[in-house]
Amino acid sequence: MKEPVIIIGGGPAGIMTAHCLKEFGVKSVVLEKGKLGQSWREMRSGMVMLSPADASHDMTSLSFENPIWKAVPLNGPFATREEFIRYMEVFSKDSRIKLREKCTVKKICKEDDRFEVVTADGNKLEAKQGCCCRYRCDRPSLPA
Numbered sequence: 852m853k854e855p856v857i858i859i860g861g862g863p864a865g866i867m868t869a870h871c872l873k874e875f876g877v878k879s880v881v882l883e884k885g886k887l888g889q890s891w892r893e894m895r896s897g898m899v900m901l902s903p904a905d906a907s908h909d910m911t912s913l914s915f916e917n918p919i920w921k922a923v924p925l926n927g928p929f930a931t932r933e934e935f936i937r938y939m940e941v942f943s944k945d946s947r948i949k950l951r952e953k954c955t956v957k958k959i960c961k962e963d964d965r966f967e968v969v970t971a972d973g974n975k976l977e978a979k980q981g982c983c984c985r986y987r988c989d990r991p992s993l994p995a
């Protein structure tokens with residue numbers, strides 16, 4: 852498979868990158884090892900976000916055009932984990948983001964003018980550009 856841009860990680864950063872590229876007419880595919888917004892799905896249920904999400908103090912939405920408070924009914928000024936996951940689902944559907952779930956990236960190589968991405972199931976994907984949107988604190992570790 853060949854895409855102009857491969858984005859690794861289907862969290863807020865990956866979705867937003869795909870959305871912004873689309874606005875510039877650039878096609879991309881997002882590869883996600885779990886489901887869309889997997890990091891958030893792994894947080895405890897009922898957790899409340901730290902940034903406000905209501906119309907008057909919105910520091911949570913992924914775009915001005917499709918803000919969380921228009922996309923999802925919110926129970927308070929701070930979105931819950933469940934509301935934010937729902938928002939990511941609505942946002943990526945509305946933005947028609949091409950997403951491959953259950954697709955773990957194992958290796959990335961740079962070959963001349965292109966990137967080659969190898970997934971856990973042995974598939975190889977090629978792209979002109981690669982973008983890594985893996986939040987770096989997704990594995991617990993002890994401080995050095």
Ligand SMILES: Cc1cc2nc3c(=O)[nH]c(=O)nc-3n(C[C@H](O)[C@H](O)[C@H](O)COP(=O)(O)OP(=O)(O)OC[C@H]3O[C@@H](n4cnc5c(N)ncnc54)[C@H](O)[C@@H]3O)c2cc1C
Pocket residue numbers: 859860861862863864865882883884885886887888889890891898899900901902903910911954955956957984985986989
């Ligand atoms: C308790 C808590 C509260 C927070 N509250 C807020 C808040 O109120 N507002 C706010 O803006 N931020 C908040 N954050 C921060 C928030 O988690 C991050 O800002 C956001 O999720 C980071 O987005 P991201 O896309 O960079 O990373 P992630 O959401 O972690 O996305 C990375 C994705 O990459 C995938 N991935 C990883 N490795 C691979 C691989 N090899 N192949 C394919 N896919 C892979 C993961 O499954 C994951 O879905 C909070 C965080 C925590 C822990």
